[in-house]
Amino acid sequence: MILSSLENVVFGYSDKPVIDGVSLEIHAGEFVGITGPNGAAKTTLLKLLLGLLKPWSGSVRINEEVLVDSRLNVGYVPQQVAAFNSGFPSRVLELVKSGCYPRLGLFRRFGAEERQIVERSLKQVGMWEHRDRKIGELSGGQKQRICIARALAGQPRVLVLDEPTTGMDQQSRQGFYQLLRHMTDQHGLTVIMVTHGPEEAETYLDRIISLEQQESEEWQCLTTRSCSVRFGPAL
Amino acid sequence: MLDYAFMQRAFWAGALIGSIAPIIGVFLMLRRQALMADTLSHVSLAGVALGAVLGWNPAVAGFVAAILGGLLIEQLRRSYRAYSEVPVAIVMTSGLALAVVLMSLRSNLSQSFSAYLFGSIVAVSDTQLVLMAGVALLGAMYFIVLRRPLYSLTFDEETARISGIPVTWLSFSFAVFTGMAVAAAIPIVGVLLVSSLIVLPASLALRLARGFAAAIMIAVASGLTGIFSGLTASYYLDMPPGGTIALILLLFLLAGIAGQKVRGWMARKNGRRATRPERDNGEFISMPAKDGESLSLE
Numbered sequence: 001m002i003l004s005s006l007e008n009v010v011f012g013y014s015d016k017p018v019i020d021g022v023s024l025e026i027h028a029g030e031f032v033g034i035t036g037p038n039g040a041a042k043t044t045l046l047k048l049l050l051g052l053l054k055p056w057s058g059s060v061r062i063n064e065e066v067l068v069d070s071r072l073n074v075g076y077v078p079q080q081v082a083a084f085n086s087g088f089p090s091r092v093l094e095l096v097k098s099g100c101y102p103r104l105g106l107f108r109r110f111g112a113e114e115r116q117i118v119e120r121s122l123k124q125v126g127m128w129e130h131r132d133r134k135i136g137e138l139s140g141g142q143k144q145r146i147c148i149a150r151a152l153a154g155q156p157r158v159l160v161l162d163e164p165t166t167g168m169d170q171q172s173r174q175g176f177y178q179l180l181r182h183m184t185d186q187h188g189l190t191v192i193m194v195t196h197g198p199e200e201a202e203t204y205l206d207r208i209i210s211l212e213q214q215e216s217e218e219w220q221c222l223t224t225r226s227c228s229v230r231f232g233p234a235l
Numbered sequence: 236m237l238d239y240a241f242m243q244r245a246f247w248a249g250a251l252i253g254s255i256a257p258i259i260g261v262f263l264m265l266r267r268q269a270l271m272a273d274t275l276s277h278v279s280l281a282g283v284a285l286g287a288v289l290g291w292n293p294a295v296a297g298f299v300a301a302i303l304g305g306l307l308i309e310q311l312r313r314s315y316r317a318y319s320e321v322p323v324a325i326v327m328t329s330g331l332a333l334a335v336v337l338m339s340l341r342s343n344l345s346q347s348f349s350a351y352l353f354g355s356i357v358a359v360s361d362t363q364l365v366l367m368a369g370v371a372l373l374g375a376m377y378f379i380v381l382r383r384p385l386y387s388l389t390f391d392e393e394t395a396r397i398s399g400i401p402v403t404w405l406s407f408s409f410a411v412f413t414g415m416a417v418a419a420a421i422p423i424v425g426v427l428l429v430s431s432l433i434v435l436p437a438s439l440a441l442r443l444a445r446g447f448a449a450a451i452m453i454a455v456a457s458g459l460t461g462i463f464s465g466l467t468a469s470y471y472l473d474m475p476p477g478g479t480i481a482l483i484l485l486l487f488l489l490a491g492i493a494g495q496k497v498r499g500w501m502a503r504k505n506g507r508r509a510t511r512p513e514r515d516n517g518e519f520i521s522m523p524a525k526d527g528e529s530l531s532l533e
Contacts, residue, residue: 089449094448098387101383
């Protein structure tokens with residue numbers, strides 16, 4: 001099932017296009033890496049795929065079957081841990097619990113099921129022991145982990161990660177890719193991950209989408225490489 | 236002291252605004268908009284001056300101006316996403332300039348403006364008290380019902396938007412409510428000190444609290460304590476209530492900072508490791524969808 005697709009999409013900021021003529025498809029249950037050099041509009045591509053930005057031209061289609069209450073059930077882990085509000089007066093557990101809020105709405109009680117989900121999410125990222133610590137006391141890698149736990153706590157259909165392994169050592173990165181592979185295989189999660197180093201994640205990814213610069217300096221999705229036999233290339 | 240009706244009204248007014256203003260302060264400070272209350276009070280003053288010039292009810296004009304100021308700041312914030320303090324500075328200088336010019340048009344009004352500038356909680360009227368009660372009630376409902384989306388919005392606006400929270404609507408409603416609270420608080424401490432009720436308890440709470448709910452509780456508790464003790468001190472020592480309340484809140488903040496420094500110094504002296512980031516050594520674990528464990532969370 002195709003989850004989201006772009007067809008000949010052009011998008012830019014101010015009057016200059018940064019993405020020109022991109023066409024690609026994301027399949028449900030796929031673990032996709034998006035790569036490209038700095039400034040290659042990778043985050044912009046993510047936002048277009050999620051329908052958060054409207055393209056100048058071309059079309060973005062999101063499969064209605066994956067919408068919950070007319071929105072895509074997405075867990076999002078932002079790019080910059082530095083933007084993480086370190087002075088925010090919150091404990092790790094409080095923050096990860098907030099991942100359940102979109103599902104609970106305004107009034108539904110935070111019950112036993114949600115407690116289990118939060119505990120599992122924290123254990124999956126190896127941060128359960130740190131649950132009572134203030135988030136400002138955590139290291140960069142730990143902050144990244146609790147952002148991931150928070151996204152998982154929302155039990156998303158799609159997990160979108162923008163350079164999620166920043167601040168993690170090599171062993172942690174491998175463990176993290178294994179976890180994402182497990183989430184796609186066993187839980188049917190779709191994972192879209194922007195990464196600078198697709199080589200080390202290659203074993204776990206289904207497909208790598210590379211953004212490359214054209215002569216006109218705009219970025220285009222020129223190559224997609226299939227890493228596993230599960231899904232064919234989109235172009 | 237509480238035998239006097241004016242002091243009873245003062246304590247009621249203090250309790251109402253002291254329950255709401257510190258909560259607004261926590262959110263404003265975390266959104267890097269600490270000066271918003273100060274700005275809206277100046278805009279409110281411009282509204283009061285405009286009301287006086289045009290023959291409208293100055294209090295109502297000030298109330299409406301504060302709400303419009305909040306909306307304007309929020310709108311400008313969307314144009315200056317990377318510099319959230321810029322809209323506050325623009326609206327503050329504009330509000331003050333407008334107030335000064337409008338006040339000069341009616342020089343005989345400058346005497347009555349001193350009441351707005353410095354406030355007088357002991358002169359709070361029944362109408363002002365009812366207005367304050369209305370704002371406090373609305374605020375309590377607002378923060379209780381929207382506590383979850385407000386938390387997510389304050390932590391990270393982008394993630395909140397992606398998770399489906401109506402960020403624009405929530406931000407504008409918060410700006411409107413802040414304008415209402417500021418306008419209602421002006422009779423207590425005046426334009427010049429209104430942000431003390433909003434910023435000082437929140438500053439203390441953000442230093443001391445380990446969790447978000449604790450921050451809200453510390454802010455409200457210190458705000459109410461400051462207001463009640465300030466009112467009592469001003470009654471017995473014959474001092475202006477607004478300034479006394481603000482100074483007591485400042486003392487609380489200084490005491491909180493000093494207490495933290497002493498605690499850190501004691502910890503170092505005792506050879507204990509001060510709070511600092513630890514190495515992340517937990518491993519990522521792939522778990523089954525349902526493990527059926529008996530789990531407990533505090």
